[in-house]
Amino acid sequence: MTTTWFDRIKDFYDRGLWTKEMVRNAVVKGKITAEEYELITGEAY
Numbered sequence: 001m002t003t004t005w006f007d008r009i010k011d012f013y014d015r016g017l018w019t020k021e022m023v024r025n026a027v028v029k030g031k032i033t034a035e036e037y038e039l040i041t042g043e044a045y
Contacts, residue, residue: 005026005032006032006039006040009023009032009036009040010039013040023037023041024037
């Protein structure tokens with residue numbers, strides 16, 4: 001099973017290891033989409 005960036009980042013965020021700003025930076029770097037940011041954080045990008 002391949003773990004996607006979305007899965008990794010969601011896990012990090014859910015465990016409190018990543019902040020919303022860190023998740024936002026993952027969008028800027030092209031690791032996840034703006035829609036995935038919203039799924040992870042529950043807030044609009």
